[in-house]
Amino acid sequence: xxxxxxxxxxxxxxxxxxxxxxxxxxxxxxxxxxxxxxxxxxxxxxxxxxxxxxxxxxxxxxxxxxxxxxxxxxxxxxxxxxxxxxxxxxxxxxxxxxxxxxxxxxxxxxxxxxxxxxxxxxxxxxxxxxxxxxxxxxxxxxxxxxxxxxxxxxxxxxxxxxxxxxxxxxxxxxxxxxxxxxxxxxxxxxxxxxxxxxxxxxxxxxxxxxxxxxxxxxxxxxxxxxxxxxxxxxxxxxxxxxxxxxxxxxxxxxxxxxxxxxxxxxxxxxxxxxxxxxxxxxxxxxxxxxxxxxxxxxxxxxxxxxxxxxxxxxxxxxxxxxxxxxxxxxxxxxxxxxxxxxxxxxxxxxxxxxxxxxxxxxxxxxxxxxxxxxxxxxxxxxxxxxxxxxxxxxxxxxxxxxxxxxxxxxxxxxxxxxxxxxxxxxxxxxxxxxxxxxxxxxxxxxxxxxxxxxxxxxxxxxxxxxxxxxxxxxxxxxxxxxxxxxxxxxxxxxxxxxxxxxxxxxxxxxxxxxxxxxxxxxxxxxxxxxxxxxxxxxxxxxxxxxxxxxxxxxxxxxxxxxx
Amino acid sequence: xxxxxxxxxxxxxxxxxxxxxxxxxxxxxxxxxxxxxxxxxxxxxxxxxxxxxxxxxxxxxxxxxxxxxxxxxxxxxxxxxxxxxxxxxxxxxxxxxxxxxxxxxxxxxxxxxxxxxxxxxxxxxxxxxxxxxxxxxxxxxxxxxxxxxxxxxxxxxxxxxxxxxxxxxxxxxxx
Numbered sequence: 001x002x003x004x005x006x007x008x009x010x011x012x013x014x015x016x017x018x019x020x021x022x023x024x025x026x027x028x029x030x031x032x033x034x035x036x037x038x039x040x041x042x043x044x045x046x047x048x049x050x051x052x053x054x055x056x057x058x059x060x061x062x063x064x065x066x067x068x069x070x071x072x073x074x075x076x077x078x079x080x081x082x083x084x085x086x087x088x089x090x091x092x093x094x095x096x097x098x099x100x101x102x103x104x105x106x107x108x109x110x111x112x113x114x115x116x117x118x119x120x121x122x123x124x125x126x127x128x129x130x131x132x133x134x135x136x137x138x139x140x141x142x143x144x145x146x147x148x149x150x151x152x153x154x155x156x157x158x159x160x161x162x163x164x165x166x167x168x169x170x171x172x173x174x175x176x177x178x179x180x181x182x183x184x185x186x187x188x189x190x191x192x193x194x195x196x197x198x199x200x201x202x203x204x205x206x207x208x209x210x211x212x213x214x215x216x217x218x219x220x221x222x223x224x225x226x227x228x229x230x231x232x233x234x235x236x237x238x239x240x241x242x243x244x245x246x247x248x249x250x251x252x253x254x255x256x257x258x259x260x261x262x263x264x265x266x267x268x269x270x271x272x273x274x275x276x277x278x279x280x281x282x283x284x285x286x287x288x289x290x291x292x293x294x295x296x297x298x299x300x301x302x303x304x305x306x307x308x309x310x311x312x313x314x315x316x317x318x319x320x321x322x323x324x325x326x327x328x329x330x331x332x333x334x335x336x337x338x339x340x341x342x343x344x345x346x347x348x349x350x351x352x353x354x355x356x357x358x359x360x361x362x363x364x365x366x367x368x369x370x371x372x373x374x375x376x377x378x379x380x381x382x383x384x385x386x387x388x389x390x391x392x393x394x395x396x397x398x399x400x401x402x403x404x405x406x407x408x409x410x411x412x413x414x415x416x417x418x419x420x421x422x423x424x425x426x427x428x429x430x431x432x433x434x435x436x437x438x439x440x441x442x443x444x445x446x447x448x449x450x451x452x453x454x455x456x457x458x459x460x461x462x463x464x465x466x467x468x469x470x471x472x473x474x475x476x477x478x479x480x481x482x483x484x485x486x487x488x489x490x491x492x493x494x495x496x497x498x499x500x501x502x503x504x505x506x507x508x509x510x511x512x513x514x515x516x517x518x519x520x521x522x523x524x525x526x527x528x529x530x531x532x533x534x535x536x537x538x539x540x541x542x543x544x545x546x547x548x549x550x551x552x553x554x555x556x557x558x559x560x561x562x563x
Numbered sequence: 564x565x566x567x568x569x570x571x572x573x574x575x576x577x578x579x580x581x582x583x584x585x586x587x588x589x590x591x592x593x594x595x596x597x598x599x600x601x602x603x604x605x606x607x608x609x610x611x612x613x614x615x616x617x618x619x620x621x622x623x624x625x626x627x628x629x630x631x632x633x634x635x636x637x638x639x640x641x642x643x644x645x646x647x648x649x650x651x652x653x654x655x656x657x658x659x660x661x662x663x664x665x666x667x668x669x670x671x672x673x674x675x676x677x678x679x680x681x682x683x684x685x686x687x688x689x690x691x692x693x694x695x696x697x698x699x700x701x702x703x704x705x706x707x708x709x710x711x712x713x714x715x716x717x718x719x720x721x722x723x724x725x726x727x728x729x730x731x732x733x734x735x736x737x738x
Contacts, residue, residue: 040723094726367731427731434727441725446599449700452681453601453609 003232006252008245010381011237012414014170014334016209021173021293021301026181028305029318031105035077035309036345037063038090038100042137043144044070051101055082058112060286063101066132072145073135075286077307080105091312091330091347095340103309114284119192124151127196134280135287135348140164140241140270141331143349146277149267150196157198159265160251163190163274165206165213166234166241169332172352174291175271177303179206179213183220186271189278191226197267201228203250204271207240208233238334239412243268245381257408272351292346294319296329296355306346312353313342321355329354333361334413368421376415376425382408386415386425393432398439401432409433475512482511589618596637598629601680602702604654609680623647628654629701660718661699662706664692668713675705675714 040046045068051057057076064074080103087097117130128147138144152158167175178186194202206214217231234240234249244255246268253264261268272290279285288308292315295301299320306315312328329336330350346353376386385404392401406429415425535543593614600610605626607613616622617638624638625647632649639646649656664675664684671689683699686692694705694714705714719725 090723092723092726093728094721094723096721096723096726098723424731427728430728431730438725438727442598445697445700446597448698449599449601449681450594450610452683452698453599456680456682 003230003250004252005232005234006249008237008240008248008381009383010379010414011239011245012379012417013236014238014417016236017171017295018173018176018209021171021295021303022176022180022212024300024302026177026291026303026305027318029307029310029315031078031107031109031307032310032314033104034083034311035080035103035105035307036088036100036311037074037077037103037309038088038098038345038347039064039074040090040098041074041143041308041348042072042135043142044068044072046099047071047074049085049099049101051076051082051085053082053084056080056106057082057103058110060114060288061112062133062286070145070148071132072137072147073133073286074101075135075288075308076101076103077288077309078103078105079108079110089340089344091339091344091350093337093340100345111285116284117281119195119281124196131277131280133286134284136273136276136280137287137348138270139272139276139290139348139351140243141335141349141351146269146273149269150193152196152198153262153265155265157200158262158267159200160267161190161194161197161199161202162243162247162250162266162268163202163204163271164241164243164246164268165204165210165217165231165271166246167210168207168236168238168241169334169336169352170238171295171301171354172293172332173295174293174303174351176210176213177293178271178275178291179210180216182275183213183216184223185278185282186275187217187220187224187226187229188282189274189276190229191224192277192281193269193274194229199267202230204229204231205234205240205246205250206231207236209236239381239410239414242381242410242412244410257405287348290346290348290350292350293352294355295352297322297325297357297360298355306350308348309345311343311345312339312350315346316342316353316355319355322357324357324359325355326358327356327361329356329361334417335411364424365422367423370421370423373420375418375420379414379418381412381414382410384409386429389432390423390425390428393428396432396435398432398436402436406432406436478512478515479508482508482515485511587615587618590614592641593617593638596630596634596641597627598634598700600629600700600702602629602700602704604628606653617642623650625650626653628656629659631656658718660701660716661696662694662701662703662714663696663717664694665713665715666691666693668711670711670713672710674708674710678704678708680704 039049047064048067049063050065051063057063058079059076061076062073063076066073082101083104084102086100086102088100088102089095090098090100117127119127122130128150131147131150132145136146138146165175165179167173190202204217206217208214214231214233221229221231232250239245240249243261247261247266248254251266253266255261255264276287280287289305290308291303292306293301293303294316298316299322302319304315304318316328328339328342330339331337331352332354336352336354370387370390372387374387377384380386389401389404389406389409392398392404409429411426411430413426416423419425590611594611597610597614603609605613605622607616607622613622613627617624624642624644625635627634628649635649636646669691671686671691673686673688673692675692676684676686680702681698681700683695684692684705685695701716703716706716
């Protein structure tokens, strides 16, 4: 039976360039001299380091603990010695550094003790904690911690679980090769996810330019005997692999602005994520390696199973880079970002290392003025009006850009691809987004500072008032005490004088002063040094001599205030 | 005619009581633009007093160095006044920074704690003080009271979380 498929708006058809890297099977990579494993690899909080320089770690040992509400653990990719826990350049356009664990492999590649989990007998919360500590994150590119997505939602079940094997971006074939070679294992991961999400049906969306993958997955489904799981070939059209676009194609549901797909009973995962969930549950192996496509300006494009933390140049060397190579791009030509160097590590987000040269990716022609042709709006798969957002981003009118739903932009690059004026639209949108985020952060911290300032003022006022009240109460108490004493004493001493019911102002003051002085005298007597009381006569004589000298000397320090 | 006047007058009078505006909305708007460093460089004891002074026409809009040129532009937009460059007597615009206490030198005198307008310094008498970097507004008010000069200002460096995509540079000539 043929399933009815839907179309998403826009999209483009760039040259796919996928056949080059699918001729050879997945290869392994020899151990590099050192692995640089950034602790912050996924969306969410920064994991905290659990090892110190000099420690010996085993393959699969946790080196970064999940920190905070949304965070995912990081593991040693091989056994070896931790050389350093330091800042290292991360695979990010900015070229900034991040806290990384640098491991020198010992060559043994020895696993630590692995703990398997039976997902059917484990409570869901424990299972999610297990996946968090296994470092399983979305391998489609967004690296969102998977455990946070494996919740069935309010209704306790999901209608459709969409598995994303579309892989629409040119050059990248790692999901394709995974489905060809490891379909049955991947399917076991999908079955586990389906169980956790209580999903009625599972749809595996694969672009129809990968017939081998479709056949392989379909064969695996048939062999497993599972029902309600279907591998669906979908038309090849970039960006069919975007979560919202794939959901639209397979189910016809359009997720509107400000809503999530789970509101409509749909959740979407990448095929690579399904495979790593299988690895974690079935073998207890955390996410320490992934499939990476090496393509572009190399003589033998191919897919490799790469340990997280392997330097990219170590990996690319296996594929034979051509001499005019001048850049690595992480990801594909549409959405990929240029790396700040050649030795940056492969991380969980690295699906492809695209090797580039000036000849292969020539600099874009100069930007021309926007002619409002509307091609970008026709191509936008998110139904946005990129040319409007471009005006406002260019003029830094961020409020207006947001009104045109800038944050629904998935940065797929279709608009820049079709623009006849060669405007780098996505660059403008990325600029606007990060500018807006930074302003929001600033506003938040300003609001926090205002609240703290106002509270400090309030607290100071309150303390002043409390102090005044305390003083007044004390003064009143003393006055009363003096009044009662003063009323009794003169009457007893002098019988002729009439007893005063109330002391006059001056007398009261004097009495207060006297009371205070009396109190001070008593206190002084109490705190007088006691260690000179019982001394040998010679020591006592010494002290007497010193006291005499001190009395003779002018009292210099008399006016020094107390510290 | 008189009847209508009386009725309308009563309605207006009622409305003025019923919909009375609490506080001054203009001050709120100005205060929202100000950076809330509470540094006092403008000559007023905090951002809100300065906002009140601007609203009353007692202060110029170019007295806030931390707000910088952008802040002045926003104030000029809001108030319909002319843009003016930052007044030199009130200071210069500096990169955002946080105070850092040199732990080896700190004597635990609590003077900086008292000076901090946003309670961003933690410590007690004769105990080491430290600055909560996330709450520090970089106002520099703690520098002067420190008797041992152990506080320095450090510019905030960019991290991956605060990194921003740059404005696309248009290449006129292809390289």
